[in-house]
Amino acid sequence: MRCLLCDRVVEKIETWTGLFSRRQKWTTCASCMAKFERVSEQAYEGIRTIYVYNEAMRDWLHRLKFSQDAIIAHVFADEIKKLCSHYKKAVIVPIPMHPAKKRARTFAHMDVLLEAAGVRYTHLLEKTTTDTQSQKSRVERENSATLFTRNAIQLRKDTHLVLVDDIVTTGTTIRHAHEVLKRDGFTHIEVLVFISARK
Amino acid sequence: MNDELARLQQFLSGRIWPAGKLPFDESVIAKAKERQLIDDVQAIEFLKGKPSCRRCRCASFDTYIRYYCAKCDKICVYCRNCIQMGRLASCDTLVRWIGATATTDVKPKLQWQGQFTAAQARVSQELIDSVRAKRSHLVHAVCGAGKTEILFAAIEIALSMNWRVCVATPRTDVVLELAPRFQQVFPDVTVQALYGGAPLATSYSPFIVATTHQLFRFEDAFDIIFVDEADAFPYTFDVALQQAVVKARKQDGVTMLVTATPSINMQAQFQKTGAYSFIPRRFHGADLPVPRFASLWFYDKQLQMNRLPKKIARWIKNCEDKGQPYLLFFPTIALMKQAAHLFSVPAVYAEDAERKEKVLALRNGEVAGLLTTTILERGITIPRVQVAVIGAESAIFTASALIQISGRVGRAQHEPTGDIVFFHHGVTREMDAAKREILRLNAEVN
Structure with missing residues (x-):
C-alpha cells in the first residue's frame, strides 16, 4: 500500500x-x-477547530480543492469520523457550495470529506453567491450581504445541529450560516471547523 | 491556412493537449475543428472495462480513482499518476492535431571542436550507423565516460534528414544542463527545453530536450528519442519513462538508450541485433575505483544510542587529515537525521530546501563533507571526493545504485582514484554484484 x-x-x-x-x-x-499540527487552544469563540493552517495543511487543501485530487479527503477520514461521533443524535450540516462552482470543481470538498469518513450529513443551506471569501478583503468580508438561504428540508426546531466547514479565517461564513439557521428557529447549534487560520 | 491556424499547427503537431487549456483563442480552435485539422479524444479511455489515461498510459489500477462527478451527475474516473500536469477525468477531452504536421527545413551545422578519445570516436560512429539504418541502439557507458559529446554527430544526421529529435531524461536538472549545451553546438536550431514550470513556447522545434513527464504531452511525435539516464541515478529506466518513450515516438521511430547500468535482458536484446556499444573506460583512461567492504556490525543500534562507530570516525579523520571532501550515504532519512548531531558536517536529503547551497558549500570546500541519502545532486562531480556507504546491505542499495554511488569517486582528470567503502552489517548479493561488475569493467580493457 x-x-x-x-x-x-x-x-x-x-x-x-x-x-x-x-x-x-x-x-x-x-x-x-x-506534519499536520493540532490546535493547542481555541482561537475563535463558539467554534471548535482541530488543525492549524500550516504549510502541510495549505498543501493538502490546495491539492484537494484546486488540483481536484478528491481521494486525499481520505487522509483525515478516521479523524473526522471520530470527531463527528462525539455529537450523538446530532445532524451534521456542511457549509454548501454554489451549484455552478460545484460543477466547475466537479465535487464539493466538504461533502467528499464527510463521505470519506462515512459520516451522514444533511444540507439545510444553499449558497446564494458564487464569489469566494478568500478573494475579499477583511472589511469586505465582514460587511458582505447574506451568503446563504434555508432550503426546503424541514426538521424539528430542537434538533441538535452541527455546522461543519473546512477552514475559518475571519469567521464570516460561519456567522452567516449560523444566523440563517437561528432565524429559522433552531435553538441548539454547534460549530465544528476543521482548520483554524489563527494560531 | 491563415496565420493563427499555422501557429496552432506549429504548437500542436505531435502534442496531445487538454481541451480548454490550449494557449489559443476559442475561434481558432473552432475553425481548426471545422476544417478537420484537430481531433478530440477522451482523456480516460476504457479498454476492456479497464481505465487507461490517454496522456500517461499508466497501467496500475490504483491510480484511477472513481468519484461522483457533479458536472456529469454520474460516476467518473480520474488519473492520479499525471495529476501534477492538471487533472484529467473521463469527462475531459484531449486535443490532437490530425492535419499535416509542421516542418522546418533548417540545415543544422554542428559547431563543436572537441577531441574524442578512441572509444568515444568508435561509439559515435556506431551510433551514426544505427541512425542511418534506423534501428534502436544501446550505449553502455561507465559513469564519467563523456557520453553527451557522443550524441552530437548522431543528432546532426537525424536533424539533417528532417527528423524530429528528442532527448529525454528523468530529471529536471539534467534538462537544464543539457539544453544549453545542445543549443551551443547547434546554433541554427532552436532547442526547446521542456520541464515542469518551463515557460510555454508555442513555436515548432525539431529538437526537444524534455523530462519524462513532459514527454507524456506528446503522441506519435518523434522519429528518434535519445534516452539519457547514465547520470540519472536514482531513477533507472523505469516503467513510466519506457511508456512515455513508446508513446511519444512515431510508430516507426527509434530509441537510442544511453545508460551506465543496463539490465541483462536489455543488454542481450541489443547485442543480438548488433546495436550495442560499450565504453568501459572513463575519459581520463584510469580504472574505476573498486569498492572495499568493511564490516560495521549493529551500526543502526550504535547510532541510535548516540555513539559514533569507531570505524566511521577513523575514516572521517583520515579524510580530513588529507584534506579530502567526503560523502556519507545513509539508507534512510530517519537514520540520517537521528545521527546528524554526531557529525560536524551538514546533512542533505531530497526535501531539503537548502540542498543546492549545501552541495555548493562542499564543492567550494566550506564544509569538510556531507551526509546524504540516496537522492543526491547529479552535478556532484567533486574533485578528490571520498565516499562511504553506511549500511550498504540495506534493500535500497541495489547493485546499480551502488555502482552509481561508486561512480562519484575519481571523476577528475588529475586525481582519478579515491576511496569507496561499503560499511555493512553483512554482505549482500547486491554488494557482491556491484563489486563484480566494476571489476569486470576494469578487466575488459586490461
Missing part, C-alpha cells in the same frame, strides 16, 4: 481489529501525518 500524500510504500501493521474489520484501502504514512 502507498501513502496518499507522498506515494511511499507503507507497511500496514496487522492488528486484530484490522483483521476483522473491513480492510482500509487508503493510508497515510506517519511522517506525512506528523
